[in-house]
Amino acid sequence: MNAQDALPSSEDISALREEIDWLDAEILRLVKRRVEVSQTIGKARMAAGGTRIVYNREMDVLARYRELGPEGRQLAMALLNLGRGRLGR
Numbered sequence: 857m858n859a860q861d862a863l864p865s866s867e868d869i870s871a872l873r874e875e876i877d878w879l880d881a882e883i884l885r886l887v888k889r890r891v892e893v894s895q896t897i898g899k900a901r902m903a904a905g906g907t908r909i910v911y912n913r914e915m916d917v918l919a920r921y922r923e924l925g926p927e928g929r930q931l932a933m934a935l936l937n938l939g940r941g942r943l944g945r
């Protein structure tokens with residue numbers, strides 16, 4: 857395979873950009889759903905007199921993203937913080 861074979865054409869790049877746009881829309885949809893689910897659980901636990909945070913569950917979430925390195929940690933922390941929403945302020 858020569859270098860040209862490996863390079864995407866301008867048509868390929870257009871298609872790849874469409875894929876990125878679609879992926880971003882899906883990621884946003886999933887993040888919003890995650891926030892919703894996390895807040896539902898958090899509100900129920902607090903209404904029952906429980907804690908706002910469950911550290912062992914949060915450690916599991918951090919571990920899931922560890923393969924992405926420091927950015928994975930930032931991403932996991934952002935997801936956890938989004939789930940806290942107003943509850944966490």
Ligand SMILES: C=C(O[C@@H]1C=C(C(=O)O)C=C[C@H]1O)C(=O)O
Nearest residue numbers: 894897898909910913914936939
């Ligand atoms: C969603 C929960 O509540 C909190 C939010 C978590 C999350 O967003 O992943 C994890 C643990 C808890 O601190 C839960 O207890 O599972």
